[in-house]
Amino acid sequence: MSEDKGKSQYTDELKNLSIQGIWKNNPAIVQLLGLCPLLAVTGSVVNGLGLGLATTLVLLGSNITVSLVRNFVPNEIRIPIFVMVIAAFVTVIELIMHAYTFELYQALGIFIPLIVTNCAIIGRAEAYASKNPVQFAAFDGLMMGLGFTIVLVVLGAMRELLGFGTLFDGMELLLGEWAANMTLVIYDTQANFLLAILPPGAFLGMGLLIAAKNLIDGAIAKRKAQSEQKVVQRARVTGTDL
Amino acid sequence: MWTFISRNGLILAGFAVVSTGLIAMTFYATKDEIAAAQEKQLLSVLNELVPHDKHSNELHTDCIIVKADPLLGNQPQRIFRARQNGDNYAAIVETTAPDGYSGDIELVVAVDTNLNSLGARVIAHRETPGLGDKIDLRISDWIKSFTDVSYSEETRSRWQVKKDGGQFDQFTGATITPRAVVNAVKNAIIYVELHGQSIFESPSSCGAPDTLVTPDIASTGSQTNNHTNGRYQ
Numbered sequence: 001m002s003e004d005k006g007k008s009q010y011t012d013e014l015k016n017l018s019i020q021g022i023w024k025n026n027p028a029i030v031q032l033l034g035l036c037p038l039l040a041v042t043g044s045v046v047n048g049l050g051l052g053l054a055t056t057l058v059l060l061g062s063n064i065t066v067s068l069v070r071n072f073v074p075n076e077i078r079i080p081i082f083v084m085v086i087a088a089f090v091t092v093i094e095l096i097m098h099a100y101t102f103e104l105y106q107a108l109g110i111f112i113p114l115i116v117t118n119c120a121i122i123g124r125a126e127a128y129a130s131k132n133p134v135q136f137a138a139f140d141g142l143m144m145g146l147g148f149t150i151v152l153v154v155l156g157a158m159r160e161l162l163g164f165g166t167l168f169d170g171m172e173l174l175l176g177e178w179a180a181n182m183t184l185v186i187y188d189t190q191a192n193f194l195l196a197i198l199p200p201g202a203f204l205g206m207g208l209l210i211a212a213k214n215l216i217d218g219a220i221a222k223r224k225a226q227s228e229q230k231v232v233q234r235a236r237v238t239g240t241d242l
Numbered sequence: 243m244w245t246f247i248s249r250n251g252l253i254l255a256g257f258a259v260v261s262t263g264l265i266a267m268t269f270y271a272t273k274d275e276i277a278a279a280q281e282k283q284l285l286s287v288l289n290e291l292v293p294h295d296k297h298s299n300e301l302h303t304d305c306i307i308v309k310a311d312p313l314l315g316n317q318p319q320r321i322f323r324a325r326q327n328g329d330n331y332a333a334i335v336e337t338t339a340p341d342g343y344s345g346d347i348e349l350v351v352a353v354d355t356n357l358n359s360l361g362a363r364v365i366a367h368r369e370t371p372g373l374g375d376k377i378d379l380r381i382s383d384w385i386k387s388f389t390d391v392s393y394s395e396e397t398r399s400r401w402q403v404k405k406d407g408g409q410f411d412q413f414t415g416a417t418i419t420p421r422a423v424v425n426a427v428k429n430a431i432i433y434v435e436l437h438g439q440s441i442f443e444s445p446s447s448c449g450a451p452d453t454l455v456t457p458d459i460a461s462t463g464s465q466t467n468n469h470t471n472g473r474y475q
Contacts, residue, residue: 040371077250081257088261092268099275102283107380110371199372 014139021143027120028151029210034118037111038152039202043163046170048156049149050104053174054093055115056145061089062121063129063141070130082125090116104173120144151209158205162196165189284350284365288322291352291361292332297324301334305448306441313429313436315340323442330355330442333434336365339426343418344368347377351388351430362388362427374419384411384420393431401428 027033034055041047065085073081094112097105105112115121124144129137161167165187171179195201281302288301305322308314315338322334332354339347347367352360362385369375376382387410393401402408403420412420434441 072253074250074253077254080254084254084257084261088264091265095265095268095272095276099272099279102276102279109375110368 013136017136017140018143021140021145022147022150023213026147026151026213027123027144028148029206029213031120031123033120033123034148035206037114037118038148038155039199039206041108041111042152042155042159042202042205043197044160044170045153045156045168046104046174047107048152048154050097050101050174051108051111051115052145052149052152054097054108054112055118055121055148056142057093058086058089058115059121059124059141059145059148060138061141062086062125063137064134065089066125066129067132067134067137073130078126078130079122082122082130086121086125087116101174107170107173120148155202155205155209158208159196159201161186163193163201164197280365287350287363287365288334291334291350291363292324296326297331298327299323299325303448304446306444307447308437308441311433313433314338315346315426320448321441323446324352325442332360333441335430335433337426337430337433339422341418341422341425342367342369343374343416343422344370347419347422347426349423349426349430351427353431353434357393357431357435359388359391359393359427359431361386361390362423364423369419370416373413373416376413376416377419377423384413385423387411388427393428393435398428 021027025031028035028038037051037055041051062082062085066082069081090113093115094105097108097112124141128140132140157167160169165185167184167186168179168182171182175182196205285302292301301322301324304325305320307318307320310316310318314335317338319336319338321336323330324332324334332352334350334352337349337351339349345368347369348365349362350365351362354360363379364377364385367375367377369377376384379385399407400409401424403410403412403417403424405412405417406421408424410420410424
């Protein structure tokens with residue numbers, strides 16, 4: 001009996017973490033963290049996906065490590081230790097990308113080392129991983145990273161589509177040769193739509209994404225309120241019938 | 243009090259050791275792979291600067307390593323020789339601009355035997371995104387302004403950014419970076435001018451990096467220095 005209860009609490013927590021990371025508390029469009037790399041590299045899907053995956057790996061690694069050592073680290077020196085852990089993971093990921101995805105590494109350039117300054121990472125270490133057991137911390141890192149990656153990819157797709165008329169161009173830089181044919185040409189343009197490619201396009205796209213999320217949240221809240229009202233009405237009707 | 247400080251100090255030191263060790267391990271595991279990727283990129287750049295119809299030799303095997311020289315950024319550098327059926331055509335010089343806005347800028351410059359610049363490419367840099375990174379061919383075409391530009395004593399004063407009275411554009415908000423690149427390309431040409439024939443005549447030596455060749459004409463105060471692995475930072 002109690003085992004069942006523990007199990008459902010476990011899945012509840014995982015479910016809650018997923019909803020928080022991907023939607024309710026999305027690091028990019030709700031917490032608005034890591035905007036500098038987010039806006040700078042999302043010129044195409046492959047750049048967005050590359051940075052998103054790198055950030056997710058760092059989040060996963062740092063959350064696991066921080067959670068594992070949370071009982072040994074004195075409160076006074078936790079911040080320098082978190083910074084050290086994060087910086088180490090970022091450097092490792094940077095070296096690996098330099099070695100195995102050389103062209104993507106060059107395309108993302110300075111923004112890979114800059115993952116270290118993404119507040120979403122130290123934020124999760126401090127707010128969640130340092131207080132929770134390792135399996136939850138790992139899942140939290142994964143979901144927060146996924147939420148961040150989804151926004152990067154959607155924004156990259158919007159800008160690539162508007163700017164170049166393609167999708168998934170250059171996927172082979174990340175995934176290897178077999179992905180070379182993934183490029184979808186949606187429409188042919190003679191002139192690129194500059195606004196979408198340049199940083200202002202990233203700001204506008206970001207604004208539209210946040211607006212869309214608010215719209216959906218608003219619609220959900222409205223529907224919920226309506227259905228609650230209905231329940232109340234029905235209750236009253238049955239009441240008068242009797 | 244002291245035990246408190248030393249305990250925390252030890253914990254911090256422990257984390258520093260472990261994370262540094264992790265980075266060092268990754269560094270050694272990926273070192274060869276990174277070097278191979280850089281070589282591959284360099285090779286494609288070489289053939290871009292001096293296209294196949296202009297040379298008949300294998301560029302990456304016909305090369306010498308020259309001693310550190312202030313004109314080439316104070317590091318031992320490689321020079322690749324392009325020859326067309328035995329005639330010397332161009333030297334492609336690796337050089338480092340030590341005065342970029344953030345760290346060294348690694349370049350290759352192709353100079354033909356008449357001291358014309360055939361072109362230049364940036365191999366590695368850490369310049370500011372959106373400002374100085376326009377030296378990168380992926381970002382802008384600026385580096386192509388070195389394609390087929392002649393150099394001589396008379397035109398020397400034109401080898402500067404426009405702000406300093408020369409012929410090369412600077413970028414809005416970033417003058418230091420293009421100035422460093424223009425200087426590095428100019429100095430590479432001056433190096434070829436000073437060492438002339440000896441660059442082409444020295445036997446190929448890139449297979450054995452220990453044998454540094456000094457082109458025999460008196461160089462402009464060549465000096466060796468110790469931080470030779472600056473290209474990795």
